[in-house]
Amino acid sequence: MxxxxxxxxxxxxxxxxxxxxxxxxxxxxxxxxxxxxxxxxxxxxxxxxxxxxxxxxxxxxxxxxxxxxxxxxxxxxxxxxxxxxxxxxxxxxxxxxxxxxxxxxxxxxxxxxxxxxxxxxxxxxISDLHELKMTLQHRMVEIAKLNNVLKQDKQIIDANLMIVKTDCGCLITDTTEAFCHFFGYENEKLVGRSLSSIFVANKHETEFLLMKDLLQKKQKWSGEMELHKQNGEQVWMDAVISPYLDETNEIVSYTAIYHDITDKKRIELLSVTDPLTKLYNRQKFDEVCEQMLMRKHWTSVNTFGLIIVDVDYFKKVNDTYGHQIGDAVLITMADTLTKAIRTSDILARWGGEEFVILLPDVDMEKAIHAADKYRQAIEQMNVPKVGTITASFGVAVFSYGDTQETMMHRADRGLYRAKENGRNRVESVLS
Amino acid sequence: MKIEEFSSDHLDVLKELMNIAMGNATASIADLLQAFGTMHIPHLTITDMDGLKSQINHTISADEKYYVTKQLFGGIIGGEFIFVMTDESAANLGHYLYDVSQPSDADIMDAVIELTNILSSTIISRLTEELNTKVQFFAPSTQIISGNHIIGQDETLNYHKIIIVSTEMEFQSHKISGYIFILARDETITRLRELIDQKLEELYA
Missing domain, CATH: 3.30.450.20 (PAS domain)
Known part of the structure; x- marks a missing residue:
């Protein structure tokens, strides 16, 4: 033993x-x-x-x-x-x-x-095992804290940021509460729908195509979008759309973040709009004209025109009927010209009873023809109390080396000539 | 051999053996802890993981806190012994075994382990003795968890078919009670059937 x-x-x-x-x-x-x-x-x-x-x-x-x-x-x-x-x-x-x-x-x-x-x-x-257990428990506490912070952040994001998530086919998978509230939808009713189906009537086709192109190339797109709420109200959004890629570099989903810039857009619009006629003001016209002059592709056969329009005997209208009637004449003129011009033309109020029109992609013959069409449209107007009125037109087209000032000068000379030759006429001055 | 071949006769024999084992456990507790209690007649089922969850949910309140002690046993037959006590019962057990009015967490934890040791070893040992085999017990571990965490999601893959032996133990005079679950998986169910067959041959030879 x-x-x-x-x-x-x-x-x-x-x-x-x-x-x-x-x-x-x-x-x-x-x-x-x-x-x-x-x-x-x-x-x-x-x-x-x-x-x-x-x-x-x-x-x-x-x-x-x-x-x-x-x-x-x-x-x-x-x-x-x-x-x-x-x-x-x-x-x-x-x-x-x-x-x-x-x-x-x-x-x-x-x-x-x-x-x-x-x-x-x-x-x-078993101390090492316990140490690991304690470390794991400590990490779990940290993770729980982080999860809590993330949850709070998510709640803040959900309530305040307009975000839409879609799958790779642009079908909505999730939206934030802020997005649904702003656009007037319910999240449950949006999930599964195509993003383009809720944002109908996108007027900016070129931008849309550019966006589509960038996204297909797996790049981020950002820009301004004109959208409509469910009730039809038009709004402007600053948007950032980002693709999310998987480890094989394939698109898994898209995230779109929207920011309402409608008020900013309205202010911008006010700063470039003539308050009486709602046409572009002189400042905006100068800006657009400058951009037009900077384009490189103008040739002698493919150029752009500038027309100055002046209401005939406008002082007499004001003196006879008062300034309110005079303003009504200018508003009617603006409406008539807006309807008559092409969508690519730019119409602005130059000041007083003078209007200016920029016509891209025309030569002198086409510019004169367009001006005469506008003249006839004005001639057929009927302004209450005043009856018919007429306007005179001065036309110039861009030549190599022109500035806004030289073009305006020639169009102005054409206008002067139209006035001299009896009014209700179109006159042009070549460079 | 298929698990489905575990017939009602096998279940009856096992139930009878479990009755003997429970009686043994009650006697041992009375002897070692001077506590006189009762064991309910054990309930035997062969089910799957969902069945186990359902049975535990039926017995244990999902939101209440429990002292849950799990102890593995291995050998020809192997499985898991689970003893579940409410907070209150565990505190009463700590108070009883350590003879203090306010038992510490350590007192309670150790008392729960001690009772589980006695229960598992007496019940399983007696059962295996009756079936002419032996088992090895592994160190138990106790957790204080809510009822719905007794079976973890990660554990669902560990068992396919499960035999559940469940019962309730009570020491009414000390306000101590607990639930016992003995779980065994496919291989053990098959071996258990073989051992029961041998036992039957022995009895009726």
């Missing part, structure tokens, strides 16, 4: 865990090398003595009950392996972290020599 026990002690010493043998009274019968090293208590000192002398803090009532259970049931019993484990305290020397200063132990009490009421207690150091 003694030989066998000695042999067992040799085996215990070779184990990479703590192993001790105690009886029901907690007297120590074996204390292996691992325990000697990690507790600083040598086996010769502790064997034969009671564990209580060395570890008085241990709850011996519970410990002895576990020993009794082990012996009675002939099966192992275990200590709780969580952080609240209350078996003996063994210091830990890890320097790189201070999460655990004492070893986290997994303690198993197994039957050893039941006839002598002795049990074997094995102690495994």
């Amino acid at each position: 003694i030989d066998t026990l000695d042999h067992c002690n040799i085996v215990f010493d070779s184990l990479e865990n703590g192993t001790l043998v105690v009886d029901e009274e907690c007297t120590v019968w074996s204390w292996n090398k691992w325990l000697e090293i990690n507790t600083g208590i040598v086996s010769e000192e502790i064997i034969g003595k009671n564990l209580k002398e060395y570890y008085p803090e241990l709850d011996y009532k519970g410990f002895q009950r576990k020993i009794r259970t082990t012996l009675r049931l002939a099966t192992p019993t275990f200590y709780d392996a969580s952080l609240s484990n209350r078996f003996i305290t063994i210091p830990r020397n890890k320097v790189t972290t201070s999460l655990l200063t004492t070893m986290q132990l997994q303690v198993t009490i197994s039957p050893y020599i039941p006839t002598l009421k002795r049990v074997m207690i094995t102690i495994n150091d």
Whole structure:
């Protein structure tokens, strides 16, 4: 028996865990090398003595009950392996972290020599595992905090930013509350619909094609869009549409972010509009004329024209009927000319009773023909109280080296000539 | 051998063996913890993961906090022993075993582990003894979780067909009660059937 026990002690010493043998009274019968090293208590000192002398803090009532259970049931019993484990305290020397200063132990009490009421207690150091668990728990707390922040951010975005998400086929997959509220839709009714189906009547075909082209090239598009709410109200949006690509560089979805710029657009429009006739004002005309002059592709056969229109005997209308009637004449003139010109022509009020028209892609003959058509349209107008009125037209076309001033000068000379030659006429001046 | 071949006769034998095992557990607890309790007649079912969830949901309140101790056992038959106690029962157990009016979390945790140890070893050991086999117990772990987290989503892949042995244990005078679930998967169900067949041959030879 003694030989066998000695042999067992040799085996215990070779184990990479703590192993001790105690009886029901907690007297120590074996204390292996691992325990000697990690507790600083040598086996010769502790064997034969009671564990209580060395570890008085241990709850011996519970410990002895576990020993009794082990012996009675002939099966192992275990200590709780969580952080609240209350078996003996063994210091830990890890320097790189201070999460655990004492070893986290997994303690198993197994039957050893039941006839002598002795049990074997094995102690495994599971500190690294616990450290990982604690680190993981710490990370989980951090992730939960981040998720909370993200949730709050999402709520702010949802309530304040107009965002639409679509799949790669431009079918809506999600919208923010702000988008639905602004455009007057319900999210559930939008999901699955095509984005273009809710934004009908896009007047900016060129921009739309440009956008489509950029998006197909997997690039971001940004620009201004004129859209309509569900109730038909026209609004202006500053939009950014971005494709989302997967790892194989294929488009997975699109995200469109809209910002309402309707008020800004209205202010912009007011700054370039003549308040009486609602036509472009002189400032806007100067800007457009400058852009027209800067185009490089004008030739002698493909050029642009400039027409100055002046109401005949306008001073007499004002003197006879008053300024309100005079204003009505100018408004009627503006409406008539707006209806008569081509969509590509630019009409503006130059000042007083004078109007100017820019006609892209015309030569002198076509410009004169257009001016005469406008003259006839005015001649057929009927202004309440005044009756019919007429206007005179001066025409000039762009020649190489022209500036706005030189073109205006020639058109003005044509107008003067039309007035001189009896009014209600079209006259042109070549360069 | 198919799991479906686990007949009603097999279930009856297993139920009888479980009754013996439960009686053994009650006696051991009375002896070791000086607590006199009752064990309800065990309920046996062969089902799948959804069936297990449904049975746990039926027994355990989804939102309440529980001390849930899980202990694995292995051998010819292997599986998982789960012991579920309410907060209140666990505190009463801690109070009883450690003889303090306000048991600490550590007292409670250790008391729950201790009771689970006794329950699992007596029930499973007696069952395996009756079936002439042996099992090894692994260290149990206790978590304080809500009822709907007893079965995690990640655990659903671990079992295909599951045999569930469930019962309730009560120490009325100490206001301690708990639910026991013994779960075993396909291979164990097959081996259990074989062991029961051998036992029947033994009995009627």
